[in-house]
Amino acid sequence: MNKAKSGHKATPLALPKAGTGINGLDEITGGGLPRGRPTLICGSAGCGKTLLAIEFLVRGATEFDEPGVFMAFEETAEELAQNVRSLGFDLEQLAAENKLLLDYVHVERSEIEETGEYDLEGLFIRLGHAIDSIGAKRVVLDTIETLFGGLGDTAVLRAELRRLFRWLKDKGVTAIITGERGDGTLTRQGLEEYVSDCVIVLDHRVSEQYSTRRLRIVKYRGSLHGTNEYPFLIDENGISVLPITSVGLRQVVSSERISTGIPRLDTMLGGKGMYRGSSVLISGTAGTGKTSLAANIANASCLRSERCLYFAFEESESQLTRDMRSIGLDLAVWFKKDLLRLHATRPSAYGLEMHLATLHKLVTEFEPRMVIVDPITTFLGTSTSAETEAMLVRLLDFLKSLQITAILTSLVHSANTAEGSQAGISSLIDTWLLLRDIELGGERNRGLHILKSRGMAHSNQVREFLLTDHGVELKDVYIGPEGVLTGSMRLAQEAREQAARLDRQQEFDRRQRDVERKRLALEAQMGVLRAQFEAEEDELKRLLTGEQLAANTERESKVNMARSRQADELAQGPGTRPRPTRPQRARK
Amino acid sequence: MKHTPKSPEPLDKLTGPTNFDQWNLRLYVAGKTTKSVAAFENLSKLCEEHLPGKYHIEVVDLLMHPQLAKGDQIVALPTLVRKLPEPIRRVIGDLSNVERTLVGLQLRPLQK
Numbered sequence: 001m002n003k004a005k006s007g008h009k010a011t012p013l014a015l016p017k018a019g020t021g022i023n024g025l026d027e028i029t030g031g032g033l034p035r036g037r038p039t040l041i042c043g044s045a046g047c048g049k050t051l052l053a054i055e056f057l058v059r060g061a062t063e064f065d066e067p068g069v070f071m072a073f074e075e076t077a078e079e080l081a082q083n084v085r086s087l088g089f090d091l092e093q094l095a096a097e098n099k100l101l102l103d104y105v106h107v108e109r110s111e112i113e114e115t116g117e118y119d120l121e122g123l124f125i126r127l128g129h130a131i132d133s134i135g136a137k138r139v140v141l142d143t144i145e146t147l148f149g150g151l152g153d154t155a156v157l158r159a160e161l162r163r164l165f166r167w168l169k170d171k172g173v174t175a176i177i178t179g180e181r182g183d184g185t186l187t188r189q190g191l192e193e194y195v196s197d198c199v200i201v202l203d204h205r206v207s208e209q210y211s212t213r214r215l216r217i218v219k220y221r222g223s224l225h226g227t228n229e230y231p232f233l234i235d236e237n238g239i240s241v242l243p244i245t246s247v248g249l250r251q252v253v254s255s256e257r258i259s260t261g262i263p264r265l266d267t268m269l270g271g272k273g274m275y276r277g278s279s280v281l282i283s284g285t286a287g288t289g290k291t292s293l294a295a296n297i298a299n300a301s302c303l304r305s306e307r308c309l310y311f312a313f314e315e316s317e318s319q320l321t322r323d324m325r326s327i328g329l330d331l332a333v334w335f336k337k338d339l340l341r342l343h344a345t346r347p348s349a350y351g352l353e354m355h356l357a358t359l360h361k362l363v364t365e366f367e368p369r370m371v372i373v374d375p376i377t378t379f380l381g382t383s384t385s386a387e388t389e390a391m392l393v394r395l396l397d398f399l400k401s402l403q404i405t406a407i408l409t410s411l412v413h414s415a416n417t418a419e420g421s422q423a424g425i426s427s428l429i430d431t432w433l434l435l436r437d438i439e440l441g442g443e444r445n446r447g448l449h450i451l452k453s454r455g456m457a458h459s460n461q462v463r464e465f466l467l468t469d470h471g472v473e474l475k476d477v478y479i480g481p482e483g484v485l486t487g488s489m490r491l492a493q494e495a496r497e498q499a500a501r502l503d504r505q506q507e508f509d510r511r512q513r514d515v516e517r518k519r520l521a522l523e524a525q526m527g528v529l530r531a532q533f534e535a536e537e538d539e540l541k542r543l544l545t546g547e548q549l550a551a552n553t554e555r556e557s558k559v560n561m562a563r564s565r566q567a568d569e570l571a572q573g574p575g576t577r578p579r580p581t582r583p584q585r586a587r588k
Numbered sequence: 589m590k591h592t593p594k595s596p597e598p599l600d601k602l603t604g605p606t607n608f609d610q611w612n613l614r615l616y617v618a619g620k621t622t623k624s625v626a627a628f629e630n631l632s633k634l635c636e637e638h639l640p641g642k643y644h645i646e647v648v649d650l651l652m653h654p655q656l657a658k659g660d661q662i663v664a665l666p667t668l669v670r671k672l673p674e675p676i677r678r679v680i681g682d683l684s685n686v687e688r689t690l691v692g693l694q695l696r697p698l699q700k
Contacts, residue, residue, distance in 0.1 A: 103658060105661065105663060106661045107661070107663055111676070111677065111678055112678045112679070112680055112692075113677070113678070113679040113680070113688055113689070113691060113692025113693075114679075114680050114681050114688070115679055115680070115681040115682070115683050115684060115685040115686075115688040115689045115692065116623075116626075116627075116630075116681035116682035116683055116684035116685055117623055117681055117682050117684070118623065118664040118665060118666060118667075118680045118681040118682070119623070119664065119665060120663060120664055120665070121618045121650075121664075121665040122616065122618070122650060122657055122662035122663050122664055122665040122667060123662075123663045123664075125618060125650045125651065125654045125657050125662075125665075126654065126657040126658060126662065126663075128654065129654035129655060129657065129658075147663065150663075151663075151664060151680075
């Protein structure tokens with residue numbers, strides 16, 4: 001086990017493999033093609049066999065330091081070099097560096113006469129010489145069955161091919177043999193697939209006018225492999241196979257929240273906005289503001305200085321910029337700063353997997369934190385919904401694994417089926433915002449609500465969604481006895497309420513004044529009564545004083561009279577105290 | 589490994605390029621197998637019979653000179669290549685079928 005660290009036989013348990021360096025193929029095959037064994041790549045004309053084989057050699061020479069021999073039976077070395085130059089492979093340069101050897105085997109039946117017994121030892125010698133001269137580890141034979149066209153003795157050829165496969169194994173080279181697809185068999189001769197350790201079938205299919213290349217591993221001795229058909233495509237970087245990324249759901253999720261750029265919407269989403277790396281679906285009928293909402297979210301992303309990649313399938317960059325300016329979003333600034341990148345194509349421009357591959361490539365290149373696809377529904381026109389679904393699963397899986405927030409918009413054709421017609425992807429969606437038309441009182445208004453939002457307490461309210469010249473705004477809708485009101489009806493209702501409130505206020509004021517007045521009146525009355533009372537009291541006082549006075553006068557006059565009569569002293573001076581006078585009076 | 593067999597003996601009864609006076613034939617083999625030995629014997633016999641004195645046979649053993657296989661587009665062995673007269677013709681096999689060999693070398697017109 002200690003020794004096992006060096007060399008290809010690193011893990012004694014697993015079959016040693018030779019990496020192809022082809023995007024995605026190593027993932028499906030679990031590391032590459034079986035090392036030191038022959039692999040058959042078959043398919044019909046034009047499905048990319050030769051290209052795959054060449055890329056295997058080129059990647060081997062450049063990335064794995066394994067020189068390769070390409071034995072061509074159909075094209076000359078010059079033709080081959082020319083054909084793959086557009087893919088960025090410079091075969092001549094590699095040949096000059098002794099990393100690649102191209103050998104064109106020309107077998108022309110009309111130039112050959114067969115007499116008696118022969119074998120293919122010449123081919124073996126040629127190949128062996130080529131392998132030895134550059135120390136090749138990889139060999140491609142393209143397409144070996146051409147021999148059957150050039151030579152007549154099929155029995156000999158079959159026997160010799162069998163020997164060739166054995167010989168290749170003994171040589172320890174990792175070989176690719178290409179084969180034309182036969183009628184009902186994988187190859188014309190029905191031989192190669194049995195003697196190869198690994199068989200990969202390529203297919204080029206056209207459905208509803210869109211062509212799709214697919215790849216399938218039919219057999220792989222001694223190794224696990226993906227058994228599905230995987231779409232692949234050929235572009236300027238060679239071949240990319242698109243595996244359905246991770247089979248399990250093992251993505252690490254973030255609990256970071258990011259703002260949508262619309263404060264009210266953040267509030268609705270548990271007060272903090274959406275999760276980073278989650279998938280958000282904005283669905284709605286035509287003209288409900290899906291793109292505007294998406295652009296708003298993109299804008300918010302750029303404001304955080306996070307790159308955002310926008311896939312537009314309906315609008316060009318300049319149109320989007322112009323349209324969004326009308327709601328107060330200046331996207332041109334972000335384009336200039338390269339925080340926002342727009343990729344605008346027609347959905348019908350190419351097949352689904354090409355779109356997906358483009359997306360992969362751009363995401364890898366641009367490294368955005370957010371990807372917007374606007375809208376996803378246009379894909380439905382280009383393929384069946386099952387394919388669209390599969391593609392979206394791959395897309396979302398891919399984005400999730402990179403913790404990129406995905407914003408998808410979806411056009412719903414009828415408001416009634418808004419919840420049901422989402423290309424079956426609702427289960428993949430974490431947060432689903434539904435935009436809808438609310439038609440009432442002779443006008444249409446936009447309403448927004450959150451259908452679902454995983455992992456947060458979200459609002460269940462319908463909000464009115466307004467596009468103003470300073471961006472998107474959300475307003476409470478009026479909910480009253482007359483139902484949900486929006487737009488001018490909401491405004492009217494609000495005015496009515498305002499008037500009623502004013503009325504009530506005035507009524508209250510009036511009442512208050514009334515009471516005040518009554519109080520004043522009461523107080524006035526009390527004043528009058530008191531005045532009356534005081535007047536009576538005064539009167540009484542006056543009477544009393546008068547009485548006293550009279551009494552005094554009487555007494556004085558009595559005293560005076562007594563004095564004048566020389567009578568006894570009755571009282572001590574002119575005291576007003578009636579008491580002492582009383583006995584006197586009583587005595588009198 | 590060059591064999592330059594003997595006997596310059598004129599024979600002018602054949603048509604076509606047989607009038608050419610220096611036939612240059614190259615026989616590719618891989619070691620001394622039964623097939624290669626048979627091919628060489630068959631070829632020598634045929635040349636003696638039909639091209640006395642006008643031929644030159646060169647035997648190339650690819651086990652010793654593998655680089656030569658590419659130049660003459662050798663796939664099957666043994667292969668006889670008529671270098672001269674032009675154009676180049678190839679005959680594969682052990683040359684046991686004299687009739688076909690003659691056709692292949694254009695020593696006899698095809699299908700009579």
